Amino acid sequence: MRRLTFITLFVLCLAVSAQAETRSFTLFSADLPQGWDGEENMGFKSGNPNECMLILGLSNAKKDGYDALISIFVLPNDQKEESAAVANKLAPLQANASTPRPQGPFWTFNGEVRSQIFPAPGVTKVSATPDRVFIAIVQDPEQRGAEAVFASLKGLTPDAAKLLGQ
Numbered sequence: 174m175r176r177l178t179f180i181t182l183f184v185l186c187l188a189v190s191a192q193a194e195t196r197s198f199t200l201f202s203a204d205l206p207q208g209w210d211g212e213e214n215m216g217f218k219s220g221n222p223n224e225c226m227l228i229l230g231l232s233n234a235k236k237d238g239y240d241a242l243i244s245i246f247v248l249p250n251d252q253k254e255e256s257a258a259v260a261n262k263l264a265p266l267q268a269n270a271s272t273p274r275p276q277g278p279f280w281t282f283n284g285e286v287r288s289q290i291f292p293a294p295g296v297t298k299v300s301a302t303p304d305r306v307f308i309a310i311v312q313d314p315e316q317r318g319a320e321a322v323f324a325s326l327k328g329l330t331p332d333a334a335k336l337l338g339q
Contacts, residue, residue: 193325200225200247200333204325206318208232209241223249223305230291231317241317242291246308247336250301256280259306260299267297278338279309286310298323300336307336 193204198213205211209231217226225247230239254262260273260280267284274281279298286295295312313319328334 195325197329198227200329201227201245201337202327202329203229203322205229205322206231209318209322218248221249223247229319229322231319239291239312240315241313241319242293242310243312243319243323244310246306247333248306248308250304250306253303254301254306256299256301259301259308260297263297263299263308267295273299286312300338302332302335305332305336 193206195202196205196211198211199215203211209229211227211229213228214226216222216224218224225245227245227247229243229245231241232238233240257273257275257280260282264270264273264282264284267282267286270284271282276298279300281296281298283294283296286293291312293312293314295310298307298309298311300307309323311319311323326337328337328339
């Protein structure tokens with residue numbers, strides 16, 4: 174009986190560890206379940222190395238779009254704005270946006286992202302330090318694990334960790 178229990182626990186541990194792979198990027202790491210992938214583009218907006226765009230996505234069956242998507246942007250905080258001010262500026266850019274509200278280390282709001290890449294409702298999470306602004310748009314209409322992927326994010330630099338409230 175003990176042997177059967179041990180074997181069962183061993184198989185369960187293997188199954189759990191095989192479900193997600195930790196991927197490291199320049200500023201963040203994330204646990205990506207099977208089917209999820211990530212792509213990073215530093216200096217994406219103006220060539221400034223302090224800019225980061227990280228896309229974490231679950232491709233659809235046809236591989237021509239997404240079933241779930243997390244779009245993360247880190248930008249210089251040139252205006253020295255606080256999280257609430259940034260969130261209040263971003264909310265009107267989405268259709269049917271809710272009023273931004275504090276939630277943990279972020280200011281968040283729901284809305285319909287005006288994007289042709291993945292037009293789906295999403296939750297936008299904003300954090301700001303005096304030097305940087307963090308914007309994450311989590312879109313997962315079919316509940317395919319985006320919130321768990323977002324929750325697995327870890328900052329790999331002191332600045333990135335601070336943006337995540339770590």
